[in-house]
Amino acid sequence: MRWRTVTRWTPVALLAVMVGAAWNVQPAAQETDENPYTSRIDTRMGRRLFQEQCSTCHGLNAAGGNEATGPDLTTGSFRHASSDAGLYRVIRDGVPGTSMIGVGADAQEQTLWQLVTYLRSREAANAVVDLAGSPAGGQQIFNGKGDCARCHMVNGQGQRLGPDLSYVGNRRNPDELQSDLTNPDAEVNPRWWTMKVSGPNGQQVEGLRMDEDTFTFRIMDADENLRSFSKYGDWSYERVKTSTMPSAEGSLTATERDDLVAYLFSLRRDR
Numbered sequence: 665m666r667w668r669t670v671t672r673w674t675p676v677a678l679l680a681v682m683v684g685a686a687w688n689v690q691p692a693a694q695e696t697d698e699n700p701y702t703s704r705i706d707t708r709m710g711r712r713l714f715q716e717q718c719s720t721c722h723g724l725n726a727a728g729g730n731e732a733t734g735p736d737l738t739t740g741s742f743r744h745a746s747s748d749a750g751l752y753r754v755i756r757d758g759v760p761g762t763s764m765i766g767v768g769a770d771a772q773e774q775t776l777w778q779l780v781t782y783l784r785s786r787e788a789a790n791a792v793v794d795l796a797g798s799p800a801g802g803q804q805i806f807n808g809k810g811d812c813a814r815c816h817m818v819n820g821q822g823q824r825l826g827p828d829l830s831y832v833g834n835r836r837n838p839d840e841l842q843s844d845l846t847n848p849d850a851e852v853n854p855r856w857w858t859m860k861v862s863g864p865n866g867q868q869v870e871g872l873r874m875d876e877d878t879f880t881f882r883i884m885d886a887d888e889n890l891r892s893f894s895k896y897g898d899w900s901y902e903r904v905k906t907s908t909m910p911s912a913e914g915s916l917t918a919t920e921r922d923d924l925v926a927y928l929f930s931l932r933r934d935r
């Protein structure tokens with residue numbers, strides 16, 4: 665029958681085309697593909713996608729349920745992939761014959777790479793690393809000279825003018841923590857933007873932007889007081905998108921920063 669002939673020959677013909685193409689063009693582009701989406705925002709996007717689409721099987725932080733539901737993806741070694749491009753393919757195509765379906769060939773390239781970026785960040789966070797600093801020394805600096813508790817909470821102690829750092833070691837690796845300390849303005853989540861408000865008689869109020877809609881906004885000042893303002897009153901306001909966190913570059917020595925990183929990296933939730 666005619667259709668049989670067609671189905672038997674098509675793969676061969678396809679193969680010939682592919683071989684021809686590979687011969688004429690570049691060799692297997694996928695293998696050498698580098699991930700173009702590796703910023704902190706991409707990690708965050710990847711985490712969100714992961715929590716929506718993958719966490720039911722692989723656990724909220726990719727550390728896995730068990731082999732049946734979905735393995736731990738934070739160990740740094742994968743059975744089905746050794747490179748970023750390999751991971752990309754597993755996430756897209758799944759693992760045949762298992763409940764790992766894959767997101768499918770229709771998925772956006774960016775989405776797939778962001779998932780790869782997120783998985784790489786998780787594995788870096790769990791790598792056994794030899795850090796120069798001392799966690800105990802870092803803890804003292806955190807609560808003393810570094811004045812970090814003025815803005816950050818760790819296990820219920822401290823203030824809320826910056827992110828809670830109780831589990832910061834689960835989401836930031838040591839290199840990222842170093843740059844958090846010395847370059848706080850690099851990527852500031854809108855959650856941590858501030859508002860500068862000026863009144864008609866020269867009053868100045870400044871605080872974290874807590875919420876904002878078309879007509880009003882609310883800020884929290886340095887004493888954690890909440891204040892609401894109308895956007896159409898006689899007070900003017902200005903958004904500030906830099907971090908309120910001072911850089912530790914000048915105020916702390918490199919040794920002190922290493923200690924802080926060792927301390928922060930030790931702040932993690934046991935799996």
Ligand code: HEC
Pocket residue numbers: 714717718719720721722731732733734735737741742743744745751754755759762763764765766767779
């Ligand atoms: C229905 C459950 C399920 C969902 C949902 C799921 N996975 Fe999986 N995943 C599995 C299972 C089971 C395996 C192990 C397959 C095997 O036997 O090798 C696996 C394997 C993997 C592997 C390969 C691990 C290795 O060692 O090579 C990666 C990477 C992975 N999953 C990523 C993801 C990502 C990213 C998502 C979300 C887009 C996702 N998975 C969604 C169940 C799931």
Ligand code: HEC
Pocket residue numbers: 806810811812813814815816825826827829832835836841844845848849851852853856907908909910912924928
């Ligand atoms: C005046 C308030 C303030 C002080 C003091 C401060 N921080 Fe921050 N910190 C913030 C804010 C706000 C952010 C979030 C915006 C950003 O990314 O910089 C932040 C972010 C961070 C982050 C990144 C957290 C994450 O989840 O991404 C780390 C780590 C950090 N701070 C550590 C420290 C340490 C250690 C000190 C003391 C040396 C310190 N901070 C002092 C306000 C502060």
